[in-house]
Every structure is written in structure tokens, then in C-alpha cells.
Amino acid sequence: MRTDIDTLWVFALASKCRAFTQENIAWSLLIMALASMAIALLHWAHPGGPAWGKYKLKKGYRTDARTIPGPRGLPIIGSMNLMASLAHHRIAAAAKTCKAKSLMAFSLGDTRVIVTCNPDVAKEILNSTVFADRPVKESAYRLMFNRAIGFAPYGVYWRTLRRIAATHLFCPKQIKAAEAQRRMIACQMVDMFKNHDQSFTVRGLLKRASLNNMMCSVFGLYYRLDSLSKEVEELRGLMLKPRAKSEPVRQPNHSRTPSSKRWRNPRFRGCFAVSSRPDKLSDADMIAVLWEMIFRGTDTVAVLIEWILARMVLHPDVQSRVHDELDKVVGVSRAVAGSDITAMLFLNAVVKEVLRLHPPGPLLSWARFAITDTTIDGYHVPAGTTAMVNMWAIARDPELWADPLEFIPERFVAKEGEMEFSVLGSDLRLAPFGSGRRTCPGKNLGLTTVTFWVASLLHEFEWLPSDDNTVDLSEILGLSCEMANPLTVKVRPRRH
Known part of the structure; x- marks a missing residue:
């Protein structure tokens, strides 16, 4: 009972304080929502979409770094639509639109992704020790493919x-x-x-x-x-x-x-x-x-x-x-x-x-995963980035x-x-x-x-x-x- 009484006392005191009025709480929530929306839009505004914008804001912009071109997609979710049916068609079309056949960046939620439709850049990615790992999805665990x-x-x-x-x-x-x-x-x-x-x-x-x-x-x-x-x-x-x-x-x-x-x-x-x-x-x-x-x-x-x-x-x-x-x-x-x-x-x-x-x-079955920071086609690619090769588009x-x-x-x-x-x-x-x-x-x-x-x-x-x-x-x-x-x-x- 003491705990209940103490709790009621705290809420009674809080109700007397101007800072905890329903109106102020509503304004605080509105400000927080607007701030979150502003941050999400700031992330989304970066080429490649929200995952790339979040990384750039967190790490800070380098004035000497080239920005990988790519679609912004939608706030928060990025370019999830690119991975829908016939993803190799959609990715190839997006790369052509963005003039990014050599290397394109896009976001799948919080996941940073790069993709190439160029054989020379594909060779850079596929023969690099940095991209010797694969991103392991839930489906791979459920099929035991992680082993x-x-x-x-x-x-x-x-x-x-x-x-x-x-x-x-x-x-x-x-x-x-x-x-x-x-x-x-x-x-x-x-x-x-x-x-x-x-x-x-x-x-x-x-x-x-x-x-x-x-x-x-x-x-x-x-x-x-x-x-x-x-x-x-x-x-x-x-x-x-x-x-x-x-x-x-x-x-x-x-x-x-x-x-x-x-x-x-x-x-x-x-x-x-x-x-x-x-x-x-x-x-x-x-x-x-x-x-x-x-x-x-x-x-x-x-x-x-x-x-x-x-x-x-x-x-x-x-x-x-x-x-x-x-x-x-x-x-x-x-x-x-x-x-x-x-x-x-x-x-x-x-x-x-x-x-x-x-x-x-067509996308060489499964993607690669950058285990360290690296440079691909002259662009800085941070660790944790997923890389794909669109062999269908190259061919x-x-x-x-x-x-x-x-x-x-x-x-x-x-x-x-x-x-x-x-x-x-x-x-x-053709590989x-x-x-x-x-x-x-x-x-x-x-x-x-x-x-x-x-x-x-x-x-x-x-x-x-x-x-x-x-x-x-x-x-x-x-x-x-x-x-x-x-x-x-x-x-x-x-x-x-």
C-alpha cells in the first residue's frame, strides 16, 4: 500500500505543476514528432536515401569525398521497391535514370547498398578481400545456410x-x-x-x-x-x-x-x-x-x-x-x-x-558484405555496406x-x-x-x-x-x- 500511496502523491504533485499540463505534454509530443520528421527528411534528402544520409550525418561530411549517386526512395524505408519482383530489371532502370551504371547507392531501410552494372567495377567488388563475406538473412539461418x-x-x-x-x-x-x-x-x-x-x-x-x-x-x-x-x-x-x-x-x-x-x-x-x-x-x-x-x-x-x-x-x-x-x-x-x-x-x-x-x-544469387571501409570506383564505401552485381544488366x-x-x-x-x-x-x-x-x-x-x-x-x-x-x-x-x-x-x- 505504501508504494501505491507514494505513487499517488507523486502524480498529485505533478498535476499541480504547470510543466505537466496536458497542453504542454501535447506540445512536447508535437515538437518531438516534428523533430523526428525533420531528421528523417534530412536523412532521406541525401543521394542514396535514408541509410546513406544517416551514415553521413553520424560520421560527418568529408569535403574531399565523392558522393555515390542513387535514388532517395522514400523516407525511412528507402528504395524497398527496387527489391520487389524482377529486382534486376528495377535496379537496372534506376541506375540508368540516375546515370549511375558504374556504381549506384540506395537504401533498404537502415541498410546501405551499392550495386554496379559495369564489369570493371564488378571485378573490383568480387575480387576484393573486403567483400569476402555475405550478409546473412533470416531465411539463410532458417535453412541452415549460415553454416x-x-x-x-x-x-x-x-x-x-x-x-x-x-x-x-x-x-x-x-x-x-x-x-x-x-x-x-x-x-x-x-x-x-x-x-x-x-x-x-x-x-x-x-x-x-x-x-x-x-x-x-x-x-x-x-x-x-x-x-x-x-x-x-x-x-x-x-x-x-x-x-x-x-x-x-x-x-x-x-x-x-x-x-x-x-x-x-x-x-x-x-x-x-x-x-x-x-x-x-x-x-x-x-x-x-x-x-x-x-x-x-x-x-x-x-x-x-x-x-x-x-x-x-x-x-x-x-x-x-x-x-x-x-x-x-x-x-x-x-x-x-x-x-x-x-x-x-x-x-x-x-x-x-x-x-x-x-x-x-541475375544479381549473382547473393550479395557481398563489406567487412572494412574501402574504395570502389573511386568512391568511399564504409564497412557494413551490402554490394550487388547486376549481371543481367551487364550482359x-x-x-x-x-x-x-x-x-x-x-x-x-x-x-x-x-x-x-x-x-x-x-x-x-559474362560471369x-x-x-x-x-x-x-x-x-x-x-x-x-x-x-x-x-x-x-x-x-x-x-x-x-x-x-x-x-x-x-x-x-x-x-x-x-x-x-x-x-x-x-x-x-x-x-x-x-
Whole structure:
């Protein structure tokens, strides 16, 4: 009771004081609101928006520092609209409007962001040790990706993961060893496509084939395309099902032994051999790495093949030239072999041209994070800034590519005496798998799988437009940038 009496006494005294009248309280709140609004507007008025304005006011303006151009967006939230659907389109348009293709600043709430649509500046960012980290989002934690190769902090643990990937998972010897598995799945796809005498969509079968391939690569488990598996369907559901933010992410049980035929898998066994060293990985670490491989490896391969087949349907002259090359290199008496692919110069050019026009990760999948202050393109970039590379915009820049919106695979056919154009990160005009320390570790495996499967499907069939649906090249940005409307086609067998 004493506490209650003391409290009442304080309020009674306060009510007698002029300073605590309702009118003065209202004025005080109004002044505070106006002051907050003024500060927010002051932050917002800076190029790049509120996050950059807040940093500049806090650190003080340097008279010798150049200001990175960029849109202000809205007070407080900045340019959140740029990250809505088809963010690579929106960011490219904003950079053009602000005349900031080289480097543009914008704000996502309190997060400072820079983005480039220039290959030279992209190289500065991607090859810099300052940008060796990634900003870890809530979704990455919920998927355990913070312990996987893509999001792990730069340091000893991340280098351990990269060593495992380079030595046991994606080295040339292991890619070669998986050739029989790729050939087997290609044969199953061909058999299933042969059963269609009407128009059909290809996406479902491509994604199932890609997932089966990853399950075989990661676990050594073999599943047939023409039969459903509980384990595979569970994984497909986890990857394809849209999720509310509040819904927890269910992890697949890698600990149980699925009831299916087990192949010998030296890559998977090698990972566990490494985990017995002093820098051993925990079970949670291993699950995160394997889950990331399945999650990323499945989607990208299937999406890219669908884009390639769409372009073959739209450009029958290009498809005819690929068929001629296949008949010359492979012939019609046998199926495509892995050794044929290096001789298929035009087919490889087709794959590169599709990667240029339809990169699965148009913003290079994930951003980079500045761990210290640095200078990019002559501009001061403070620690804690998120950096992006708009590879989609770079690959369509008319200053870098002749007729950039046209599908011209011939641009990637090296003339006599010329070096073949590499898409693996050395030339930032087209680096769909990234570059530098954080380049995609599975890029060689993914490219090998895509090229072999496309060669097999084109060797066996002529791909024709559907009677009912035209090919729609509209995009939708999810895990990868895929066709908004699944490709519907007809096929005509070429080999009997």
C-alpha cells in the first residue's frame, strides 16, 4: 500500500505543476514528432536515401569525398521497391535514370547498398578481400545456410568447406566419375519424352531429373524418373512449397537410410573422412552443406535447360545447326557420350548465349558484405555496406555487346587464333556463376550436366512449338530466374 500511496502523491504533485499540463505534454509530443520528421527528411534528402544520409550525418561530411549517386526512395524505408519482383530489371532502370551504371547507392531501410552494372567495377567488388563475406538473412539461418558454403563467414571454417568442395565434391576427377549417372538419367528423360505424342510441359520432369541427379551425387542414392519416391517427393515439396515467414523450415532427415538402391559414392564418403580431422565438421555443418547442394544444384540446372529448350523452339535455324553438329560429331547410330561435348563448339556457344540472356542468378544469387571501409570506383564505401552485381544488366549492355537483345550464339564461337570465351568468372562481361573467392563451387559440375543433357535431348528430338501455347520469355524471380509460364512443346524423334 505504501508504494501505491507514494505513487499517488507523486502524480498529485505533478498535476499541480504547470510543466505537466496536458497542453504542454501535447506540445512536447508535437515538437518531438516534428523533430523526428525533420531528421528523417534530412536523412532521406541525401543521394542514396535514408541509410546513406544517416551514415553521413553520424560520421560527418568529408569535403574531399565523392558522393555515390542513387535514388532517395522514400523516407525511412528507402528504395524497398527496387527489391520487389524482377529486382534486376528495377535496379537496372534506376541506375540508368540516375546515370549511375558504374556504381549506384540506395537504401533498404537502415541498410546501405551499392550495386554496379559495369564489369570493371564488378571485378573490383568480387575480387576484393573486403567483400569476402555475405550478409546473412533470416531465411539463410532458417535453412541452415549460415553454416553452408554460400553464407558461411569468411575465415577458417569457410576455407575448410571450400577445401572439401574442391577436393571431394567438384574436382575434375569426380565430375568425370559421375558421367555414368548423368548418362543414365538422360536416357530416362529420353524414354519419358518419347511417350508424349501431344503437347506437354517440360519443367516437372527436368526438375525431377535434376533432383535425382543431386541425390545420387550427394548420397549415392539412385531413383528412377518413372517411379515416385517418398524421399524425393519430400525434398521436392520442401524446395517448391511457398512459405510464410512465420512457418518453420522443415529439414529433410539425412540421418535415416532411405529404402532404395545405394551406389558407392567416394565424394560423400570423402567428406566424412575430412570431418575426422582436427577442424572436423559437426553433423549440423554437414547437413547444412548437403542441404545447400541439393537446394541450389537442383533448381539452377533445370531452370537453365528449360531456357535453352525454349530458345531452340523459338529459333529453329539455331536448333538445326545444333542438329547438324550433333550428326557430325556423334552420328545417328549411338547416343551422346561425355567425350563428345568438348567437340560441340556451337552447342557450347548456345549455352553461353542463353546464360547471357537468361542468367539463373541475375544479381549473382547473393550479395557481398563489406567487412572494412574501402574504395570502389573511386568512391568511399564504409564497412557494413551490402554490394550487388547486376549481371543481367551487364550482359545486355549495348556498349559491351552488339545487338544485346538478339539471340546470336555465333558471338561465342571463337574464330581461328582467338581464345574461347569463358563464363567461369575470368571475364566479368559474362560471369553468371560469380567470380573471386565466393564464386559458385559447383559451376563446372552444373555446366557439364546442363550441356550433356541438352546435347542428349537435342540429339534424340526435334523440339517444336505447342499448338496451343506460344513460347513466353517472361521471367519470374524465385530461387532462380525462371520462365514465368512453363515451357509447353511437342517433340519429333530424330533417331530410330
